[in-house]
Amino acid sequence: MHEIAIMMLLFGAALQPSGAEPPAPEENEARRYAVVRARSFNVLPDTGEDMGAAFRHLLNTVVEAGEPAQIQLDRGRYLMGGGVSHNAAITIERANHLIICGEGAATEIVLTEPRQGGFFIADSADVWIENLAVDHDPLPYTQGQIMLVNATEGWFDFVAQRGYPLLNESWFAEAPKPYGQWGMIFDPEAPCLKAGAADFIFMDSWNKLGRRVWRMRPVKEQRERLNDMRLGDRFVYMARHGRGGCVFFYRSRDCGVRNITVYASQSLAVGSVAADRITVDGMIIERRPGTDRLLTTNSDGVHCQQNIRGPIIENCRFESMADDSINIYYYPNTVTGVISDTVVRASRHGIIERGDTLQLFDPQEGRVLAEVEVEEARDAPEGEYRITLAEPVFGLRALAGRLSVYNLSRCGADYIIRNNEFRNHRRHGMMLKAPRGVIENNIIDGVGGLGIVVGNDPEWPEGVIPADIVIRNNSIKDAGRSRWYGENPRGAAIQIKTLALGGQLAAERLLRGVTLENNLIINPPGAGVYIGAAREVFVHQLRVFYRSDGVMPRAAAAMVIEDAAAVRVENLRVESQHTDVTAGLLIEPSVDGGEAGVRMNGVHVSGFPGLQAVIDRRE
Numbered sequence: 001m002h003e004i005a006i007m008m009l010l011f012g013a014a015l016q017p018s019g020a021e022p023p024a025p026e027e028n029e030a031r032r033y034a035v036v037r038a039r040s041f042n043v044l045p046d047t048g049e050d051m052g053a054a055f056r057h058l059l060n061t062v063v064e065a066g067e068p069a070q071i072q073l074d075r076g077r078y079l080m081g082g083g084v085s086h087n088a089a090i091t092i093e094r095a096n097h098l099i100i101c102g103e104g105a106a107t108e109i110v111l112t113e114p115r116q117g118g119f120f121i122a123d124s125a126d127v128w129i130e131n132l133a134v135d136h137d138p139l140p141y142t143q144g145q146i147m148l149v150n151a152t153e154g155w156f157d158f159v160a161q162r163g164y165p166l167l168n169e170s171w172f173a174e175a176p177k178p179y180g181q182w183g184m185i186f187d188p189e190a191p192c193l194k195a196g197a198a199d200f201i202f203m204d205s206w207n208k209l210g211r212r213v214w215r216m217r218p219v220k221e222q223r224e225r226l227n228d229m230r231l232g233d234r235f236v237y238m239a240r241h242g243r244g245g246c247v248f249f250y251r252s253r254d255c256g257v258r259n260i261t262v263y264a265s266q267s268l269a270v271g272s273v274a275a276d277r278i279t280v281d282g283m284i285i286e287r288r289p290g291t292d293r294l295l296t297t298n299s300d301g302v303h304c305q306q307n308i309r310g311p312i313i314e315n316c317r318f319e320s321m322a323d324d325s326i327n328i329y330y331y332p333n334t335v336t337g338v339i340s341d342t343v344v345r346a347s348r349h350g351i352i353e354r355g356d357t358l359q360l361f362d363p364q365e366g367r368v369l370a371e372v373e374v375e376e377a378r379d380a381p382e383g384e385y386r387i388t389l390a391e392p393v394f395g396l397r398a399l400a401g402r403l404s405v406y407n408l409s410r411c412g413a414d415y416i417i418r419n420n421e422f423r424n425h426r427r428h429g430m431m432l433k434a435p436r437g438v439i440e441n442n443i444i445d446g447v448g449g450l451g452i453v454v455g456n457d458p459e460w461p462e463g464v465i466p467a468d469i470v471i472r473n474n475s476i477k478d479a480g481r482s483r484w485y486g487e488n489p490r491g492a493a494i495q496i497k498t499l500a501l502g503g504q505l506a507a508e509r510l511l512r513g514v515t516l517e518n519n520l521i522i523n524p525p526g527a528g529v530y531i532g533a534a535r536e537v538f539v540h541q542l543r544v545f546y547r548s549d550g551v552m553p554r555a556a557a558a559m560v561i562e563d564a565a566a567v568r569v570e571n572l573r574v575e576s577q578h579t580d581v582t583a584g585l586l587i588e589p590s591v592d593g594g595e596a597g598v599r600m601n602g603v604h605v606s607g608f609p610g611l612q613a614v615i616d617r618r619e
Helices: 005-010 025-030 052-065 220-228 483-487
Strands: 034-037 069-072 076-080 088-093 096-101 107-111 117-122 125-136 141-150 155-160 182-186 201-208 213-218 234-238 245-250 256-262 268-273 279-281 302-305 312-314 317-319 326-329 333-338 343-346 357-362 367-380 384-389 404-407 415-418 421-423 430-432 437-440 443-445 452-454 467-472 475-477 492-497 511-517 520-522 527-546 559-576 583-587 598-607 612-616
Touching: 052 069, 052 076, 052 088, 107 117, 117 125, 125 245, 201 220, 213 220, 245 256, 430 437, 452 467, 492 511, 583 598, 598 612
Parallel strands: 034 069, 069 096, 076 107, 088 117, 096 125, 107 125, 117 245, 125 256, 245 268, 256 279, 268 302, 279 312, 302 326, 312 415, 317 421, 326 430, 415 437, 421 443, 430 452, 437 467, 443 475, 452 492, 467 511, 475 520, 492 527, 511 527, 520 527, 527 559, 559 583, 559 598, 583 612
Antiparallel strands: 141 155, 141 234, 155 213, 182 201, 182 234, 201 213, 333 343, 333 404, 343 384, 357 367, 357 404, 367 384
């Protein structure tokens, strides 16, 4: 579970084109930034007073001046209270060539409103947040221990740990249901999610039993998850308001963060909607040193929705978040009416503009009806679009009301994810739903979900269908620690697939052009690699090792290919002492026959006697 809700509830009327122009490269090199000392504007650290108003005044002064500037913050703690717009302490709008810079993690922005984010940057270009840390006080979550569990009656008793907020604080009850009111079961000793347990539980209600003790009642449909709880387990309960993040970019270009540290967030660490080429370089998301905290952010690490060019994410460390490390996607529109073969009406979920290329996708079947350019997009009644297509598309009328519109021009394509570490957090390391990406030299270790997921997700819904992706020189270890990721028959450290509704593979093999090269997978959640409803996938130098002390969630082959064509496998090496590892490579009957389906050159297995190199069910 992750949040579509975050991005869409942020701005109901937000989806308009940006007016900010990016700086030309030669301008960047020659530009000189005036250094503005925050202290000169009475923005002072370690006063114990709210610096929000003074800092906002400083920002307004600098932005109105219209000259390149670097605002320099001294070392120390700056308390920032709630802001008046965009649910953020600090809003920066229509700014260009601005840097807000501290002196490393010793410069700390402390957000005192647990319902709001930190920096909200809109309609801007070349704006950077650098060399500082962000924390919350009070925290937007609490943590403690499970005292008693009654799965039959559907409740458990929870004692909040001293030093953490109490559940009678208003921000817990005010969080939106269901996605803002839920918690996670943690190991009784280690600071990680409990292995093999459900990784989220939505809460219906709670009532106070004592000063720090509450009786918690999960929603009815999730009460069976109480069977995963034991006396002494720890529990984290969040007030997940889903408003922006520590740093959030909206309709902004060529902006980013460098060398920031995130200790807590009521939502994301870094988010971007309708932005263009956001850079996240050297960000550290970690539990605050010297504390016994179990959590960092209440949501994702980096979350990018309907970006024009995708992000560059490099040299970062992601730890202990309540959701995915990285999610890149477009939130699809729905065709609500058909006027002609060239004119349709569509919901206004994502931005659509003249010249954009749209992919018309039938999520029920998992088929693409057409890819077509937009000749005109204008407002229609009831907050919808009226879209004129550059050429006719036949068959639209039969699919009105169910056809999804994926905007290939605003899906975050052309992204780079390199030299990062992803450790010990809930859910997936990466969710990649955009084409033309490079993922290289990353380490993924101990995540609750899968390591790398490449493919659309029509349930939430999130698109588009990825293509032309390179995944190389990555290490993925101990992924899928939580209950259902390994139990799923398609569970894998690297999962490549096209989906239709209901979790079914798409009727067409739409995902294409993926290269896996020189990746190492240790103790995966079932398979090391799963490929489904895909074509033109090249796997070279894949190594999959199952440790003798690892726990297999189900019997599986190290690599599984299902409903695919034009897959090449070269030099696959598998080592396992587990008898639940059925083969090095499993080819399902739905794969095309012969080398049109799979070409193999070197599948090597070692371990227990009888481990087969290849099981080919087409035969």
